[in-house]
Amino acid sequence: MQYLKIKEILVEQIETGLLQARQKLPSERKMAEAFSTTRVTLREALGSLEAEARLYREDRRGWFVCPKPLRYDPRLTLNFVEMAKQQGREAVSELIFAKQTLATKKTSKLLQVTMLTELYHLARVRYLEQRPVVYVVNYIKAEYFKNLFDHDYVQSLTTTYQQHYSVSYQRTHYRVSTTSLFGDIAQALRATSGSPAMLVERTNYDQQGRLIDCDLEYWRHDAICIESVAELIEVPN
Amino acid sequence: MQYLKIKEILVEQIETGLLQARQKLPSERKMAEAFSTTRVTLREALGSLEAEARLYREDRRGWFVCPKPLRYDPRLTLNFVEMAKQQGREAVSELIFAKQTLATKKTSKLLQVTMLTELYHLARVRYLEQRPVVYVVNYIKAEYFKNLFDHDYVQSLTTTYQQHYSVSYQRTHYRVSTTSLFGDIAQALRATSGSPAMLVERTNYDQQGRLIDCDLEYWRHDAICIESVAELIEVPN
DNA sequence: GAGTGGTCTAGACCACCCG
DNA sequence: GGGTGGTCTAGACCACTCG
Numbered sequence A, B: 001m002q003y004l005k006i007k008e009i010l011v012e013q014i015e016t017g018l019l020q021a022r023q024k025l026p027s028e029r030k031m032a033e034a035f036s037t038t039r040v041t042l043r044e045a046l047g048s049l050e051a052e053a054r055l056y057r058e059d060r061r062g063w064f065v066c067p068k069p070l071r072y073d074p075r076l077t078l079n080f081v082e083m084a085k086q087q088g089r090e091a092v093s094e095l096i097f098a099k100q101t102l103a104t105k106k107t108s109k110l111l112q113v114t115m116l117t118e119l120y121h122l123a124r125v126r127y128l129e130q131r132p133v134v135y136v137v138n139y140i141k142a143e144y145f146k147n148l149f150d151h152d153y154v155q156s157l158t159t160t161y162q163q164h165y166s167v168s169y170q171r172t173h174y175r176v177s178t179t180s181l182f183g184d185i186a187q188a189l190r191a192t193s194g195s196p197a198m199l200v201e202r203t204n205y206d207q208q209g210r211l212i213d214c215d216l217e218y219w220r221h222d223a224i225c226i227e228s229v230a231e232l233i234e235v236p237n
Numbered sequence C: 001g002a003g004t005g006g007t008c009t010a011g012a013c014c015a016c017c018c019g
Numbered sequence D: 001g002g003g004t005g006g007t008c009t010a011g012a013c014c015a016c017t018c019g
Helices: A002-015 A028-034 A039-051 A080-086 A105-110 A157-165 A183-188 B002-015 B028-034 B039-051 B080-086 B105-111 B157-165 B183-188
Strands: A055-058 A062-065 A070-072 A091-102 A118-128 A131-141 A169-180 A196-206 A211-220 A224-231 B055-058 B062-065 B070-072 B091-102 B118-128 B131-141 B169-180 B196-206 B211-220 B224-231
Touching: A002 A039, A028 A039, A039 A055, A039 B039, A039 B169, A070 A080, A080 A091, A131 A183, A169 B039, A196 A224, A224 B224, B002 B039, B028 B039, B039 B055, B070 B080, B080 B091, B105 B118, B105 B131, B105 B211, B131 B183, B196 B224
Parallel strands: A070 A224, B070 B224
Antiparallel strands: A055 A062, A091 A118, A118 A131, A131 A211, A169 A196, A169 B224, A196 A211, A224 B169, B055 B062, B091 B118, B118 B131, B131 B211, B169 B196, B196 B211
């Protein structure tokens, strides 16, 4: 079991700081030679460290050491940039597209509206210290936010909701599962197709209990750690 | 990109029901031949479907089609068996070990006690329809539960807490991250070493706000989907 | 005991990234 | 344009599972 030995060595180098967060590893060929093995076996070790969130790769660019994950609390309405700042991290949000569309079969179900209801549809990529870590898709009920695109919607939707429409999030329904990245999303995150990912789906309600929008967040799985507190519910048998 | 084609075909067979949940796939050699490729490439496709939670494997036993994940709401105090039953699933809990120990550096931090505090330490494996899906480790403050082992602690700790000690969970602090399975845990879950996993860590408080125990839950990542509702918190800037 | 999955070797070609 | 990562071939051995 050579690849386990390789993993141990790499983990040790990470933990002793010989390899630092965000640092690029040597090329696969060089490492394979250094460990006296083939690329196939080396990649077995690297892939396994990727699954453990110790290494990540950028498509065709190489392997890097994972920085600490961002703590994410679904109860906080904070925008991404603020959330990162409070943890001493530097964050940026970038627009991929913003358009107006009509609800399809899938989105009408997500937002509990009839098909062809007017919606805003936007996609953004968020960066942590220059590294793209989440691809966020939003579907927003247009009826509550006339002319949304006249305001800033890239950095923080929640702020715009509040300032221009007096709407604030009150409750959120969220679902967390694991998937992997493909196509446009993988590309936007500079991830290799098939990289492990965490999917956070949220449906958000305002102070009047109205369903106002939903998010699909595709996180590079090493970049996030969900952390929250919940009051427990008594369930009758 | 042969392995993508292979994936597509397998996904289609799963979605059309040609391959059913829990069904075993043919051997790797047979599939490699059927797709006119080598085992290495075939395994690339299978590994990728494993990351997407469409296939899972049992160590040295082969590849299987993933059944639907169990929905898991951290707010519910329900024991595992009840939770599964409410979703029409059949569940069983099995004891791995139960012992009394003293807090170590790691566990004293988890439970916010001084080192050498008396603790119960138990490990269980939980099955969904015969399949082991979670490995649960518990650390419990012994001071609140004298002679815990005289009662049933395998099927449901929460029930025993309530009935014999008048203690019920009120609040939980939880953290969700991705890792992978190794050693004893992988073995108990019949998983190949290095399989992707979801780690749920919980710290639980009773009706008096006392920290009473904590859980480390190692889930086969395809077997769980975390789903909950949260009231949002206003955060001053 | 036959066949399986887990691991490994020693190559190869290509498209892409970066200097 | 050199070197890289992504993909693929055609084998091999071993320990284990299962009938």
